[in-house]
Each structure stands twice: as structure tokens, then as C-alpha cells.
Amino acid sequence: MKRLASVLLMVLFCVFMMMPTTAMAATKSDGNPDGGNLNYGEYGRPATLDPITSNDMISLRITELLFNGLVGIDEKQEIVPELAERWEISEEGKVYTFYLRQDVTWHAREGEDPVFFTADDVIFTYNIMMHPNTITPLKVRYEFIESVTKLDDYAVQFTLKRPILNALAKFSFKVLPKHGPQNSEFLTREDPFVQQPIGTGPYMLKNITADREVILVANENYFKGRPHIDKFIARPFADQNIMGQALMFNAIDMIVLVNHRDIPQIQGDKRFVLQPYNALSYSFFGFNLRNPLLADKRVRKAFTYAINRQEMLDSFFQGQGPIISGPFAPGSWAYNLDVQPLPYDPQKAIELLTEAGFSKGDDGIMEKDGEKLSLTLKVPIAKESEAVKRVVLAFKNYLNKVGVDIEAEFIEWLAWKEDIFLAHEFDIMFASWVFDDSADISSLFHSAEVGSWKNNFGAFSNPEVDSLIVESKLTLDHEKRRTINRKLHALIADENPYTFLWTLTNYAGYNKKLRKVAIHPYKFFSFSDEWFIPRSEQR
Amino acid sequence: MRKIFLICILILMQAFVSYAVDDPLKRGMQLYKKNHYEEAAKLLYHHLSASGSKQQAETYLSLGLVYFANAKLYRELYHASIAVQIDYLTKLYAADSKSQSRFVKFYLGRVLMEAGELIEAAAFFKKFLEDEKVQPQYKAHATVHMGTIYFLQGKPDKARNLWSGLKVSEPRTLTALAAAYGRYGLKEKNPASMCRQALDQLKQTGKHPSIDSISNIIEVYTREGTIEQGIELLQHADLKGYFQEETLIKNKVIRFYDSALLRNLAMLYEKASLKYLTRAAAVADEKLKGLAQYYLSLGYGYFGRPEESMKIIDSFVSSARLPIQFQNKAKVAQAVNNYLLGKQKAAKAQFDALLQLKAEPYLVADILLACTRYNIEFPQAVINATALAQKGEDRRYYSVNFALGRYYLGQKDYPRATTYMEAGRDKSNKNRIEFNDPLMLVDLAKTYHLTKKYSESLEIYFEMSKQFPAVRQIQVAMQGVYSMEQKSAGDVKIF
Known part of the structure; x- marks a missing residue:
């Protein structure tokens, strides 16, 4: 009997041990206080809040908190x-x-x-x-x-x-x-x-307000221990200039991507910290190759020759960053250092357009077989900073000088995404890509990635590029993959599916009341459960 | 430090005020002010032969300053390169691959030798030499380096025997052997004529010297004091060129570089700096002469020649004619000289006295940088610098932030090193050498390499390579490390 009891006890103990333990509200043992709210400024509202259907950075940052x-x-x-x-x-x-x-x-x-x-x-x-x-x-x-x-x-x-x-x-x-x-x-x-x-994840979605603020609250049962800060509030700002002012006047505590114009002001203010965090992004004008006029490589290259990228960068972004030559950022391991950006050469642009069968009409606009080289340029309104407006205007003027007519349109972020990724209703678009460390461009340029909500929005297709992308994925050899990426860089630079522009300085700016802030270079909030606000500065 | 240089530039600018705006001398100093040392040096060097006697003296001084800055930068780049090359080549060697590189052993041996890890270096050269598929000219080249290792291990006879047995005519190995003979002052062969032989051979076949030949020849010229020949050789050299390209299979090509190039450039510019400053110090114009002597004393001190520095520096320490910053800088250099000459107590007393003066960021930074460079234990400099750095991030405190960053980098406290250097960085132009001291940027890039923030490091070098193409070797190696180290899911997002 005694033996049976002990066996039963042992069985019960084993069953207990195998049962999932009910999650307890655990606090972190780092000695830092809980409490306080973090309001952070975003340049738009997220399209979706799940990690599968989203493809933008705003959503990525929120999903990092949730999942x-x-x-x-x-x-x-x-x-x-x-x-x-x-x-x-x-x-x-x-x-x-x-x-x-x-x-x-x-x-x-x-x-x-x-x-x-x-x-x-x-x-x-x-x-x-x-x-x-x-x-x-x-x-x-x-x-x-x-x-x-x-x-x-x-x-x-x-x-x-x-x-x-x-x-x-x-x-x-x-x-x-x-x-x-x-x-x-x-x-x-x-x-x-x-x-x-x-x-x-460390935070749970509480609600989305009428102003499209996304409010997240601390997950008391988070398996790594309750995050310190009670609430994260993502506040969308259509105008980046206002976002900078909101930080200066303490209306928000953090900006995930500081407007370049605001950097000197924030750097000079002892209340704030500026932290660099992602070097793997670049801006570009992307072409829709479904438009027969843009299907010709010579036309796309002509556009790149026609615009003075360095002048735009210097004038509108105070030269903050390098001009790039291909589909990787200069901070990437895959960037081909031998490929130089095409120079500004409007004469060469005209020659290429002529070679492609265009001639100037009476109104100065290039035309071919009676069709004018008149194109739409779609820009998301979230990018509508003063600097971007100037870039768009300059792009239009440069192209106008070589006989290309551009009609620029600023569109709300979600509507813009639908036009570009779903309906494919655009000729040229302006945006930026941000990469994690992998430098994987397969979703951007492989022909299998053409389709609804896929990243190859411009329907670029090149068998050699496809083949190199596949080979790169199959190899287990780092050096081979590097060589392939160098080749891809050179090939895509030559194919010119985008006019590659520049990589800009990316800084997060935040109030010094936030402590132990480590920022993931790509996902941003990965370590945010460790961040805290001293009690004296919680409000 | 930078402030002092700027004052100097202002003095020089005033001296050149009578010349036209497009005067090469003035343009050269403007380039120097923007930290475009390479461009400045080229411009000023060409101007030397064209300028009259007055301008010649000023050009000497300007060139001396430009080369001084360039030498300091290349020395830092050399150390940065060694760390990155070892990291990359070690990983490359360890990588399990069906198409394993043969030359990785050679270049790993080279860089380990530069780092002073002689036993390890010799092991790699031995493996390379044992490889039956390695062609004879490469084996001969590796044998030259094996000899160098023997020399460094204190076995000169073994080295001599090894080298004397080599039948070398191929230019790359010939220049490597010339550099080795020159380095150890061996008289049995004439390194300069070996270099000439290599260059003649190339000329006859219509080929340009390879970058490793150029690196070796520069070493020979520098050691022989024929600085101008070295500078001339560099005028047409592609310093971003690779030393070796190895095609292993389809779509697998590896490029190898050698840190010794950066070492040789640093050495050439160091000698060039002292040479031109000496020439400037010999002119009749008292103002220029004084300025040149001042920098010459700092140069001697910086390049590890304290006795020569001491001969000149005393007059500046107490000179009432010098601006106070110049005087203080001379006092710091004097203290360092004392330390290097074995007078540690006197040196520390001088540092103490300097810290009692008004706490100027440049002065505290200078002391801390000097102590860090020579591993001088002087905690008060850290305390004072920290107190100053807490006052803010604006340009006035840049120098203390940099000094603290370098100090903590030396202490291997990378988070603190990053924090201070980031505080000193001009964030509106974070990678541009026109707005940030290139020495600070190299230190920051080193820190980011050590903390595996490769993209931040690569961005710095990308910008720097526009002015200093030899930086390419660091970029390529770091890209290699990054590609092997990165752990990510292959994500990309639009914004």
C-alpha cells in the first residue's frame, strides 16, 4: 500500500511536471521600474498589424511588439x-x-x-x-x-x-x-x-483610436517578464516637420526616423539622444515595365542620365549620404564597389531616347509612333516632406529638359500601396526599401515575384537575374554568394529597373527619460521590453 | 588638436592672402581643411615644381602638414585593416567548402606576420609552400615572407640562407625580396636596383606594376629616403586594386588584399611630412620657419623620435609669442617625450600641471589621447574629460568625446566607446570626412566592427574610400566578414 501510494505520488508529480504551467505575471529581475508611457511618432499608419500580410516598416515595428x-x-x-x-x-x-x-x-x-x-x-x-x-x-x-x-x-x-x-x-x-x-x-x-x-509578444493591442493612434499595453504574462513601460502609443504624422516639433515640445517621446532637417536641432538639445540604427536602405524611382515605353532599357537608363542625383542630394538633403549604383545599400555586404553610379549627362539621355526611336514633338515632348513620353509619377503622401517634394519637382524638371513629361501625384499611403502593389496603376513610383542584414533581393527582382501584393511591382524580368538569384539561394558557400551578388548588382544596375538614388542617414531620436534603449537595426523594437523610464520621469 | 590645426590654417591663409583665389596653395589648404589629404597632397606636390621661391617655402610647410595628417590616418587604417583582414581570412580559412581557396593561407600568413603572430604566420606559409598545386613564383614569394619571419624571430642567418637561395626574376617576388633586404639593411643586394630591374622588366612588356609591387617599391624608396620617387610612383597607382584574384569555380571569385600597403603608405607619408617640414624650417622667413619648427617638433614626437622633438620643443613651451593653445599643445608633447625618454615622474607632473589650467576641451582631450596612445596610466585625464563631455554634444566638446571614445576602445569597453564617439559625431553628416575627423571615424568604424554592427562600419569606409581609395581593402574584407556573420531572415520592406 505504502509502495502504491508512493508510485501514485510519483505519477502525480510527473503529470504535474508535464502540465504546462499557467503563466504568472512575472516582473523582470533587473531592478528597473515599471510604468510610464512611450508615445512615438510614425510617418504613417500601418496597413495591417499582422506579420504576414504587411510589407512596410510601420507595420513591422508594431508586429515586433506584438509577436x-x-x-x-x-x-x-x-x-x-x-x-x-x-x-x-x-x-x-x-x-x-x-x-x-x-x-x-x-x-x-x-x-x-x-x-x-x-x-x-x-x-x-x-x-x-x-x-x-x-x-x-x-x-x-x-x-x-x-x-x-x-x-x-x-x-x-x-x-x-x-x-x-x-x-x-x-x-x-x-x-x-x-x-x-x-x-x-x-x-x-x-x-x-x-x-x-x-x-x-511583450505588448498587446488595446485599441486603435479615431486619430489612427495604435495603443499597445504591457503584456503582464510576457514569458520574458513583464515589459517595463506600460504603454506604447504609435502616433501617425502625415507631415514629418510636425513630428519633429512634437518631439521638441514633448508631445511625443521618440521619433523612429528623424527628418534630416531636424537632426542639428535635436543633436544640439541635451534632452534628446540621436541613435543611428539602419544603414541598409535606399530611395529610388521605380519603373513600371508593363508600360511599353518603359520596357526599353535605353529609356530607363536615359532617365537616370537625365537627373542630377548629386545635386538633388546636396540641395535637398545636405548631402547626407552617398549616391548608390545598384540594388544594395553601401552598408551591405553585397554592394559591388566596382560599379559606379551613372553620371549626370542629359546629352547622353537624349541620345539614348533617340536611339530608342523617340524624337521631339512640336511641344518639346519626346514621342514615338505618335505616342508622347508622358508619364505619371506616384509618391506616397507619407513621404511628403519638404525635401521629397523638392526631389519630385526636380525629377520632373530634369526630365522635362530632355523631353519627358512627368505628372506627379501625391497619394495617401494605403491608397498608394494599392496602386503600386495591387492595381499596378503607375508609370513611375518613388519609395525606399529597407533590408535586414541578408541583402536578399529575390522578392524585388525575380520574375516569379510579379503579381498582386508582391514586391516586384514593376514586373521586371530577366532570365540571367532569375538564374543568379536561384543559384545564390542554393549555394552553401558564402564567397560564391558574394560573387553572385556582385554580379547581380552589376546586371541590375545595367538593366536599370529603378533609378537608384541614395542612402540617407537613419537616426532615431528620443527623450533621455527613456533608459536602456537598444534599437534593433532593422526591426527596431526587438529589445523594447528592457527599456524603462525612471519613476521620477513617468507622467 | 583640430582647433590648433585650424589656427595654423588661418595663419597660413593669411600668409597666402596676396595670392589669387584659385592659387593652388590656397586650394591645397582648403582641401586639407576638409580633410581631403590625398587631393591636397597631389595638388601641392605638383605645385612645388611650379612655384617660386617664396611659395616654395610655404608649399613645403603645407605639404608637411598634409602628409603629417595623412600619415596619422594611414597608421590608423593599417591597424583597422589588420583586425578586419584577420577576422575575414580566419573565417574564410575555417569555412567548409568544396572549392577551398589556396591563397587564403598565403594572405593569412601575411596579415598574421603584420600582427606579430609569427608562429601562426609561419604555419600558414608552410601549408601554402607544401601545397603541390601552388605555382613556383608564388612559392618563391611565400619563401621571402618565411625569411622575414626568421628575421623577426632573431634568426637572420636562416633568413639570409633562404633568400640567397632564391632565383627570382618575376617582378612581384623581386620587389618583395627587395623590400625585405631593405627592411633589414642587408648589404649583399641593392634593393633600389632590384626595384628598378622589376620596373624595367614591366616597362619592356608594357605592363603596369601590380599593387603589391608598388607597395614593396614604396617601402624600399621610403627606407632609402627617396621620398619623391615613392610619391611619383603613387601618382598613377590604383590604390584600391586587389593583390590577387582567385577564381575557384563558376561564380566564385575571391579577391585578396594586403595590409602592408597601408603600413607602407603611412611610413612614406611620415617621412615625407618630416622631410617637408624640415625644408620649411630651413627657410629665412621667421614666421614660416617658426611654424614649421613647431610642427616638426610635434611630428618627431608623434612618430616616436622624442630626442629630436625635445631639441626643438622647449622654445615653444615658454614662447610668449605663441597663442596659448599652441603652447599647451607643445607642453603635452613635451610631457609625452619625457615619458618616452624614461622620465615618467616628470611627465606625470607636467600632465598634472596642465590639468590645473582652465579646463579647455582641446587640452584635456590632447592629454587623454596621448596617454591612451602610449598606455600611460593617468586616471585624472579620464575624470576631467568625462566631466567636460557631460556638458554637451556640440562641436566644442567634440575633442573630449573623441578622446574618451578612443580611451574606451583601448579598454575594450565598446558600448562606452560608441556612446562617446557618437556624441562627438556630426550627425547631420555622420560619415563625411569634411565634417568629422577621419581619425575619429576610423575608431568608430573599428568599434562597430568589434560590436558586429558591420553596416555602420561599412558606411564610414564607403564614404572614406572616395578620398582614400586604399580603404577598399578594409571594405572588401569587412563585407566578407559581414556576409558570413549575418543572421537574418531575408526580409525587406517598403517605406
């Missing part, structure tokens, strides 16, 4: 556990087994009990991401996965089609709750979840 991946990347560029507490990689590098944390709960919806995160959520996320009807730029990045299997509630196994470079880092994709989206098979922008998401 977690299986793994994360810390400040020292090391891969660290997140939702997976450990992992095993098979010898040949094809099988990745993740053992999941058992103390993670999803943000609770009002009136609902917290639901535990399990392997089902991981499988659900992968399946929904790869579903043909899900519109996401992520798909192309996860084609290397052959299958995913649930080993038990807290273990999943991914089998890859082939070993790839840097595979583990790719499992940093954000995991969605199985009980989240209305449609459990695929995710579209119509699903209510994309506007009312729940995640496992």
Missing part, C-alpha cells in the same frame, strides 16, 4: 531562443527540431481565458503563410521548407528541401495563433485578425 518568432537575434548577432527554448539540427542540415516553451500564452481577448501557445500554432502559421491564397511577400523566403511535423504539443520538426545558408535565422518568422484568424486556411487583408491581432 515572437521561434528564435530571435540578439544585439551581438547571436541567435537566441524565443518561443523555442532549444533546437536540434540534423547532421546534414536538413532537419530542424524545435522544442517549444511551455509557459507562453497568447494575448487574451476580452472575456476569454488565456490560451497556451503550442506546436499547433507553429504549424498553422507555416501553413497559412504558404497557402496559395495568402497574399504575403514572405512565401518566397520559405520555399526551402519541405514539410513541418508536430512531434508533440511542444515539439515541431521542419524538414528542408535542401540545406541552406543561415537557415536557423529564418525561423525568426513571427508565429500566429491558430485561434486568431477568422479563416483558418489562408490570410487576406480582409480578415479581421490583421487589424485586431493577438500575439505572444
